[in-house]
Amino acid sequence: MTRHLVLVLGDQLDAEAAAFDGFDPAQDRVWMAEVAEESTHVASSKPRTALFLAAMRHFAAELEARGRPLDYRRLDEPGNRGTLAAELADAIARHAPQALVMTAPGDARVLAALRATAAAQGLALDVREDRHFFGSVRDFAAHAKGRKQLRMEYFYREMRRRHGVLMEGPDGADPAGGQWNYDAENREGFGRDGPPAHPPPPAFAPDAVTAEVLALVAGRFAGHPGQLDDFAWPVTRAQALQALAAFVEQRLPDFGRWQDAIWPQEPWLWHSQLAAALNLKLLNPREVVAAAEAAWRAGRVPLPAAEGFIRQILGWREYVRGIYWTRMPGYASLNALGAHAPLPDFYWHGATPMACLADAIGQTLRHGYAHHIQRLMVTGLYALLLGVEPQAVHAWYLAVYVDAVEWVELPNTLGMSQAADGGLMASKPYIASGKYIERMSGGSLCARCRFRPAERVGERACPFTTLYWDFLMRHEARLAANPRTVMQVRNLARLPDDERRRIAERAAAIRGGALETPPAG
Template sequence: MTATLRHLVLVLGDQLNSDASAFDGFDPTQDAVWMAEVQEESTHVWSSKPRTVMFLAAMRHFALALRRLGRPLHYRWLDDPDNQGSLAGELRAAIARLQPQRLIMTAPGDWRVLQALRAVAAEADLPLELRDDRHFFSTVREFAAHAQSRGSLRLEYFYRELRQKHGVLMEPDGRRPLGGQWNFDAENREAFGAAGPGFLPARSQFPPDALTREVIALVQRQLPDHPGQLDSFAWPVTREQALQALGEFLSERLPLFGRYQDAMWPEEPWLYHSHLAAALNLKLLNPREVVAAAEAEYRAGRAPLACVEGFIRQILGWREYVRGVYWTQMPGYLEHNSLQAKQDLPAWYWTGETEMVCLSAALRQTLDHGYAHHIQRLMVTGLFSLLYGVAPAQIHAWYLAVYVDAVEWVELPNTLGMSQFIDGGLLASKPYIASGKYIQRMSSGSYCRRCPYDPAERLGERACPFTTLYWDFLIRHEALLAANPRMVMQVRNATRLSAEERTAIQQQAAALRQPKPRAGTP
């Protein structure tokens, strides 16, 4: 390397792809790569141990891969005595030490991080070149143009545009969808039945190697009070492992993914889901290869169209959609609170210590593995928070903290828009609310049989808190919900309640919201 450093290429913990746009034109004789592990990324929210280990282990393995590629690398370890504790502080120190002529990076996925790095570059009077993230099927500019042309945002239309543009699950003419329809939800989303799921394929597991074991020990030492367990940590932290996990999902779980994607069962966290979100969000996998591989399974006759379409819609559709919403709405998206939610997050969200069996199971699973599937997030932990009225900033921080796949561009719109409906209907067309009977149905009663509460009851000692809070939610937000065509039937049911019953429901809901000690929270 020459005495003068031409380009310092900045790589973040969720940019672990060696073919990223930041590396275009990279010259190892005059350029170098910068990466840094910093405490702030685990403390700006109370990041769980599995989430922190996932990021740090993947970063350290990627650093080895970069060195094998012959790319000069300046890497700061979390426990380095000179570590500045923040990305901004570490970049400032690297600039002073290395004196680069230019900073280059693929556009970050996190608004907060982008603002911090821009500020450091401006302070140093250095150009910061941001390059498009080729990891995605669309650019933020393309999403913004779509949103402007539509007037209102809906996933279905954006998804169809991307299907046509990229030729995914399309007839040879490129205009008609395979199977004659765009969406196969009606053929998916069954419960398991009273007998349960029966035989289930094993989760893809990758026992920690020496490098990951070092990270686990580091996190236990540096962040001992953070939530979560590491005994079962077995996530893919390299590209090779991620590709293996993809292959195992395609062959072992994709054929039944759609059918059971909304089903729940106690002590069965993995079911038929892909468990690939973390690998995708850290860019160990490219969504194009995932989508192409899933489509190939259908065309080879190994997976039904309904399952494949449902899976592809999560990646080509929803994932792209929420990214567009995030970047076109930030930073103001964080300020939305159309439902005026203001309750503190219950302390037991950090421990799982609640008598509600479905909630306890989802929370304990989350803390044990850093994982829960989308219905557990939307219709168990998220549903309770929505009905309870948790302040948006608190529930956002919880979701960002606890899941190994959590990065803000995907977590924030999913939480505040889809789950909590506090953006005024920008992301979703209706609030996803239900009583405890929805959970009973999608778990075939397996949780409710063990629970002291009855999902059919909304009043009294045995009333399910989900059910009580569901009716209270309809009463509290009756005027707002009545204007939503998709909520007419639910609101009509609430209007049929007598004045006495409405008052009793509101009183019981208020008792459920009585503040409890917040021991165990950060």
């Protein structure tokens, strides 16, 4: 007889998670299932699906090595029912547990499905706090209560104080170096000579388990986007720890300086590529933050670099989770700017005459990865300026990136990238013309493009630049009321009516598909 059936999802690969508290191998059993629904509710890319399945199978082997009884359902087993709900109902029928136990999941859709299944079976579902994070959802709700506006900066400072991260002074109340952030010293663009020499992240050759998964995904999801030829992501905790150590030692020292820079055919640069391992729970954010802070205190990493990286983990990552769980399910349907254009087809194949988009999307489909500026200020910016429906942008990001789990991807996409939440998450829309991309890439992307970032109208005008001015015209009243965008609107006021008309006409042609390029073959 089974006392507890402990449910473990594909992004909960932590043997010390709360779901295992009090686990008794004589009475309890772990349940895991690979199901097609998790790769088809959005068209999950091949690298993303492969990463989840390979990491799950390695974690299952670890659980068995620890002596934890395991019911594991593989995707390629005959009779696989295709959904978590159906597979769980079958496991309940076979094991007759007295109760179900799980750590809080990262997807509201999954939580709702599992709760409904438990209720239909007349079983209690014990959803336990996810200790992986620095703070709980209740902590964030307390932070947000009574505030007219939520701002990550204030939340981040509160988290620094609470957890004693990068703090100094007699009572540990002062930020290290006397400043809370070092953006002014970070975020340089590359000059025309491009990035200096930099070591690549460690690559993990597929072992037999991962190779089997790659073959399964290539066959089962042949029509899904993405490629598997270069798959080398960490799929075990040991590999994730190796990736963390290599980043801190080799790339973190220059991370701050170059964190916003882009260069063609350079997917990794100084970024950590640790988000996927963090989101699968192969790494704990505390050990990641501690490693970065220790490297600074030992004099191996400049403070601006350590702070800029820690801000991403202790600040943004915790902040977006709080936004997600305190605002769902309604948050997913927000569309404050009334954007309803379809997502251009080239987002799924990368064939576009815009060099920056072709580079970022091609890299994304090849590796399942792009760094935050490529996401926010290339693929995200174009969709925002074009007026794409934010839910379509969300579905694309959730599908293509290996580190995409809804709790972190949805607020970053709808709130920060697409400004669809009306300013809840970010104080302004992140909008810019093609000149921003030219500056941050040292002109390298624009030099290989037929469009010119300084031109607003005409056949040579950069679509980013045309759409930027069109965006200002379409949302002029809203942007004029925002102190952080009022200067951009004042620049708009200098344009003569004839040029405004020409911008609007060119923008309409772009939205009508003038730049769509079918893939070769």
